[in-house]
Amino acid sequence: MAGAADQAAAGAPRRAPAPARPKRKRKLFQLYSPIQPRTYLIIAILSFAALLGGWWLAAELDLAKDIFLPTPADVWRSAVDAAKDGTLWDDARASFVRITIGFSISTVLALPIGILIGTYRAAEAVIEPSVDFIRYMPAVAFVPLTIVWVGVDEPQKWLIIFIGTFFQQVLLVQDNVKRVPREYVDIGHTLGMKDRTVLRRVVLPAAAPAIWDTLRITLGWAWTWLVVAELVAASDGLGHSIVVAQRFFQTETIFLGIIVIGLLGLIMDQAMKLAGKRLFRWAE
Amino acid sequence: MDAAKLSVRDLRKVFGADGSGELVALDGVDFEIAEKEFVTVIGTSGCGKSTLLSIIAGLEEETGGVVVVDGEHVVGPGRDRGVVFQTYTLFPWLTAQKNVEFALQGSSSERADVAREHLELVGLDRFRDSYPSQLSGGMRQRVAIARALSYKPEVLLMDEPFGALDAQTRQLMQELLTKIWEEHRLTVMFVTHDIDEAVFLSDRVLVMTASPGRIKEDLPIGIERPRTFEVFSTPEFFEYKAHLLKSVREESLRSAEAMEALA
Numbered sequence: 001m002a003g004a005a006d007q008a009a010a011g012a013p014r015r016a017p018a019p020a021r022p023k024r025k026r027k028l029f030q031l032y033s034p035i036q037p038r039t040y041l042i043i044a045i046l047s048f049a050a051l052l053g054g055w056w057l058a059a060e061l062d063l064a065k066d067i068f069l070p071t072p073a074d075v076w077r078s079a080v081d082a083a084k085d086g087t088l089w090d091d092a093r094a095s096f097v098r099i100t101i102g103f104s105i106s107t108v109l110a111l112p113i114g115i116l117i118g119t120y121r122a123a124e125a126v127i128e129p130s131v132d133f134i135r136y137m138p139a140v141a142f143v144p145l146t147i148v149w150v151g152v153d154e155p156q157k158w159l160i161i162f163i164g165t166f167f168q169q170v171l172l173v174q175d176n177v178k179r180v181p182r183e184y185v186d187i188g189h190t191l192g193m194k195d196r197t198v199l200r201r202v203v204l205p206a207a208a209p210a211i212w213d214t215l216r217i218t219l220g221w222a223w224t225w226l227v228v229a230e231l232v233a234a235s236d237g238l239g240h241s242i243v244v245a246q247r248f249f250q251t252e253t254i255f256l257g258i259i260v261i262g263l264l265g266l267i268m269d270q271a272m273k274l275a276g277k278r279l280f281r282w283a284e
Numbered sequence: 285m286d287a288a289k290l291s292v293r294d295l296r297k298v299f300g301a302d303g304s305g306e307l308v309a310l311d312g313v314d315f316e317i318a319e320k321e322f323v324t325v326i327g328t329s330g331c332g333k334s335t336l337l338s339i340i341a342g343l344e345e346e347t348g349g350v351v352v353v354d355g356e357h358v359v360g361p362g363r364d365r366g367v368v369f370q371t372y373t374l375f376p377w378l379t380a381q382k383n384v385e386f387a388l389q390g391s392s393s394e395r396a397d398v399a400r401e402h403l404e405l406v407g408l409d410r411f412r413d414s415y416p417s418q419l420s421g422g423m424r425q426r427v428a429i430a431r432a433l434s435y436k437p438e439v440l441l442m443d444e445p446f447g448a449l450d451a452q453t454r455q456l457m458q459e460l461l462t463k464i465w466e467e468h469r470l471t472v473m474f475v476t477h478d479i480d481e482a483v484f485l486s487d488r489v490l491v492m493t494a495s496p497g498r499i500k501e502d503l504p505i506g507i508e509r510p511r512t513f514e515v516f517s518t519p520e521f522f523e524y525k526a527h528l529l530k531s532v533r534e535e536s537l538r539s540a541e542a543m544e545a546l547a
């Protein structure tokens with residue numbers, strides 16, 4: 001190239017000043033484009049604050065009567081009272097224990113059954129049709145039946161959580177193990193492993209992150225069933241506190257109950273998410 | 285050629301023989317591979333190469349015919365036949381080291397040593413503790429090869445192991461595999477539809493017909509060993525390549541005609 005040769009002959013090449021780097025447009029609104037974690041956090045906080053602010057404003061402006069819409073301050077006061085006299089902790093503990101027991105029973109039974117019918121077609125043929133059928137029966141409709149069966153004590157709450165959770169879990173876990181790439185199983189077999197070893201050393205670890213997600217999602221659903229059970233027949237628990245408050249038109253306590261249930265659910269969900277990230281670092 | 289290491293006799297495979305529309309994938313496949321021979325099977329897409337390899341691996345059941353390895357009939361998968369697939373080759377929840385150890389038996393220190401040795405063989409000792417997601421596609425296939433070699437199967441079956449790699453990486457992998465093979469001399473059946481790859485790697489190339497698959501041609505490759513990448517530009521290489529291109533092309537055209545006839 002003549003130009004290049006000239007420049008070389010003239011000694012140190014004179015470079016044209018680099019053109020100003022054109023600014024990239026901020027990509028806040030572009031399909032799937034990532035944003036800064038800080039931006040994300042700010043937006044999230046603003047959005048949440050707007051929700052609270054909207055509520056507060058609506059209550060202050062008396063858009064609705066106080067017994068329909070209490071102010072955030074009312075709810076806060078009711079929270080402080082309930083915390084002081086201990087009912088908040090007692091109710092939260094009662095609900096927490098129920099969901100832990102009900103969800104654990106369901107999970108302990110659903111895991112092996114789901115894994116079994118996800119890996120053996122014969123087992124699938126035995127179990128899937130009935131599970132599929134029962135799954136579409138609304139768990140709420142079982143409430144009266146469960147009371148007839150086991151009374152109104154703790155086992156009834158567990159049973160409702162179980163009915164609402166178990167059948168979904170079985171089918172989701174089945175799907176989780178079905179999705180394990182066949183190549184992984186083949187590798188196990190070509191290494192001379194027996195089915196049981198392949199199941200333990202290949203299928204389970206491969207499906208584990210998805211199964212963990214299944215548990216996380218169904219735990220969220222289990223909260224709904226817990227509250228359903230407590231609304232109908234219970235002498236404590238967050239659901240029960242809502243029913244009592246309704247009787248006395250203590251709307252702020254109803255709000256409190258709903259918010260605490262939401263918070264507890266959120267905390268458990270985030271805890272599981274975090275634990276999952278730790279357990280399955282490789283799955284990214 | 286005395287007693288063959290791997291012998292495939294009149295192999296047939298029909299999919300959907302249970303009524304759901306029959307598809308004859310293999311129709312009388314017949315060939316032998318001698319001990320320490322590197323044989324490649326090529327053919328157009330869908331001609332039944334993977335099916336053939338799966339049956340030899342014991343993962344798929346034949347409809348007719350037999351597969352014999354070391355004088356024993358194949359009735360299922362076993363440690364005498366190692367397999368390397370194109371995808372999903374490594375367990376993502378295990379490190380490179382643990383992926384190789386997975387294939388091994390014996391005490392844990394023995395397994396660790398053997399695994400380390402084989403990762404070194406494929407030049408990945410530095411990546412021992414990396415998870416597959418942290419490795420490039422080529423590195424993953426190298427770990428998979430290390431794993432398949434580590435437990436010393438009698439026959440190594442490879443189904444387009446480099447099929448998902450870019451051209452440069454692919455060629456490096458071919459050179460690596462050739463180097464390892466020339467040092468260790470294993471019995472290999474390699475499946476690909478890349479003709480350059482087939483000529484460069486093999487002692488013999490088997491060409492399959494379009495579906496239903498049969499062995500149409502058995503071409504010994506006389507290129508001297510050791511082979512380096514310079515082989516790719518020799519006239520000898522081009523001659524083999526031209527010949528095989530023509531042979532495979534005939535089959536591609538046949539299957540294209542068949543498809544048109546269907547339409």
Ligand SMILES: Nc1ncnc2c1ncn2[C@@H]1O[C@H](COP(=O)(O)OP(=O)(O)OP(=O)(O)O)[C@@H](O)[C@H]1O
Nearest residue numbers: 299307309328329330331332333334335336477495
């Ligand atoms: N499990 C199966 N059920 C039904 N048909 C199948 C099955 N597996 C493969 N086939 C059919 O058998 C034929 C051969 O398939 P195969 O995968 O062996 O081809 P291939 O030569 O490996 O092709 P490619 O080069 O694309 O990998 C194809 O027509 C395919 O559709």
Ligand SMILES: [Mg+2]
Nearest residue numbers: 333334335443
């Ligand atoms: Mg294939």
